[in-house]
Amino acid sequence: MASIVCITGASSGIGEACAYRFAAAGFDLILTGRRIERLQHLQQQLESRHGVRVHALELDVRSREAVEAAFRALPAEWQAIAVLINNAGLALGLQPIQDGNPEDWDVMIDTNIKGLLYVTKAVVPGMIARGKGHIINIGSTAAKDTYPAGNVYCATKRAVEALSEGMRIDLLPYGIKVTAVHPGAVETEFSLVRFKGDAQRARKVYEGFQPLTAGDVAEVIYYCASLPAHVCINDLVITPTAQANAHFIHKLS
Ligand code: NDP
Ligand code: 8X3
Numbered sequence: 001m002a003s004i005v006c007i008t009g010a011s012s013g014i015g016e017a018c019a020y021r022f023a024a025a026g027f028d029l030i031l032t033g034r035r036i037e038r039l040q041h042l043q044q045q046l047e048s049r050h051g052v053r054v055h056a057l058e059l060d061v062r063s064r065e066a067v068e069a070a071f072r073a074l075p076a077e078w079q080a081i082a083v084l085i086n087n088a089g090l091a092l093g094l095q096p097i098q099d100g101n102p103e104d105w106d107v108m109i110d111t112n113i114k115g116l117l118y119v120t121k122a123v124v125p126g127m128i129a130r131g132k133g134h135i136i137n138i139g140s141t142a143a144k145d146t147y148p149a150g151n152v153y154c155a156t157k158r159a160v161e162a163l164s165e166g167m168r169i170d171l172l173p174y175g176i177k178v179t180a181v182h183p184g185a186v187e188t189e190f191s192l193v194r195f196k197g198d199a200q201r202a203r204k205v206y207e208g209f210q211p212l213t214a215g216d217v218a219e220v221i222y223y224c225a226s227l228p229a230h231v232c233i234n235d236l237v238i239t240p241t242a243q244a245n246a247h248f249i250h251k252l253s
Helices: 013-026 036-050 066-074 102-130 153-171 189-193 200-206 214-225
Strands: 004-008 026-032 053-056 083-085 132-137 177-185 237-238
Touching: 004 013, 004 102, 013 026, 013 036, 013 083, 013 214, 026 036, 026 153, 026 200, 036 053, 066 102, 083 102, 102 153, 102 177, 153 177, 177 214, 189 200, 189 214, 214 237
Parallel strands: 004 026, 004 083, 026 053, 083 132, 132 177, 177 237
Antiparallel strands: none
């Protein structure tokens, strides 16, 4: 049986690209997200193109009960998760702290931090029992540098960075790798979500330079996951060549 990779937030962007990349390498996949119809479509594509097994799971990572129940109910043949990619996440809004919307704050904190913790808590005992596993947490350049009006989103990604460090220390005795991958600007549905469906504003984010594609990031994540057992990339920042960090993107006007 092929090794199993579990990807949260596989219904679009980086998560979906990871699904394609890992399927092409022959991994079986547990794909989670709220938009189950997208996951089912992806499941059909991957099963027919690559002959892998796919288990699509409708799951909102913000619900601790739902996460616990979903992983507890996994059929026996799906329980040995070798790689967990904690990718589900989002930004909502881009406002100075004094103008921020507390409902948006709650969603970002509940998804990017608490959701990542719930899923990790559900998957880690199996990895410990098997004495191996790899957790790949998707952070951001927003974890490295706080930018104007990024406040809460940046804080959630800083938390992902800190949690990745903590997991790496705590899981050290069990042979479990923990990698944090921090992308810069990637053209996905991220900005459309952040700007609540304002497609014009979302498009502008990626104008004047060549952003990363989700496939670029998936390739790097796959590289991290395919290194020998004794090699672990702890923390990796990937940006477009036109981007130096969260503050500086060289745009052609
Ligand atoms: P997308 O909006 O394209 O994808 C986000 C994914 O997260 C979707 O599959 C979505 O699925 C899922 N998701 C969001 N909320 C929840 C939830 N409550 N429960 C389950 N799944 C959820 O954006 P990206 O692919 O760009 O984002 C993926 C990750 O990469 C995020 O963590 C983001 O912060 C990070 N990132 C993105 C960068 C970028 O520039 N695009 C740069 C750096 C980091 P669904 O809506 O179906 O639930
Ligand atoms: C997504 C990249 O710069 O929009 O994490 O925060 S950024």
